[in-house]
Every structure is written in C-alpha cells, then in structure tokens.
Amino acid sequence: MVPSQTQAPSDILGRVGAAPTQAVRIVLLNDNRLFATALNARVEQDPRFEIVGSASDGAEAARLVDEVRPDAVLIDAGVPGNDPLVATRLIMRGAATPRVVIMAGPDDELDAVEAHDAGASAFLQKPRSAGDLLETL
Secondary structure (H helix, E strand, O other): OOOOOOOOOEOOOOOEOOOOOOOEEEEEEOOOHHHHHHHHHHHHOOOOEEEEEEEOOHHHHHHHHHHHOOOEEEEEOOOOOOOHHHHHHHHHHOOOOOEEEEEEOOOOOOOHHHHHHHOOOEEEEOOOOHHHHHHHO
8 A cells, every 4th residue: 555645735935844944035026115114024023034135126126136046026016117027027037036926906907827927936916914925925
C-alpha cells in the first residue's frame, strides 16, 4: 500500500508549508503615503515581512527591483499615470523576477486575467487595512 501524499497549501508568494526563516522582502509601487506609512508601521511589528523600497512609477520600480532584488512587489493599480500591467512587464523583464501582486480598487479597470498575462503572481482587491494585506500574503 502506498501512503497518500498531500501537498501543503502555498501562499501568494509561492511558499509551501511552514513559515519562512527569512523575512519576505517587499518593494511597494504606491502613491498613497497614508497606506505606505500604515503598511510600514505594521511591517515593523511583523518579522515575516520587510519593506526594502518604495517607488512611485513602473520605471522606478523596475530599477529598484533590479537593485534590491525583493521577493515581492506590491503594485497599487490606482496610481495616477501608472499602468500596473506595463509596470509588471517592466519588472519581469529585469534580472530579478520577484512575485508581483497587483492590488486593485473597485474603480480600477483591470482584471485578474490581464494581470496574470502581464506576469503578476496575484491580483487582489485592495484590502481595508495594511494588516489585512499582510495576512493575505
């Protein structure tokens, strides 16, 4: 008799099973200072995550990702003048290939299929709080 094998569920960042031994390094592409400040404050209290940089547009995010090589990039789809799909493609063309998570609000004209086709690992509705976002990750 062959023992049954079950696969542990993975999180958005692709980790399976137990908690990681190192913090997940995150770059933010976001123009909302209040959200970024709240996320930074929440991250400081959670050893699972570390914000390693912040960008205000896709080109800046792509340069930063190549420089700091994060595990994940969180892209706010609502940043004015920034197309999250273009930003995702720019990031994925670089030397580093982090997981890209696009966060969209109800007014953002974007869907999960488009995000995935651009190279995003996940597409989320904007969480109500920074804590909710970290719990989702």
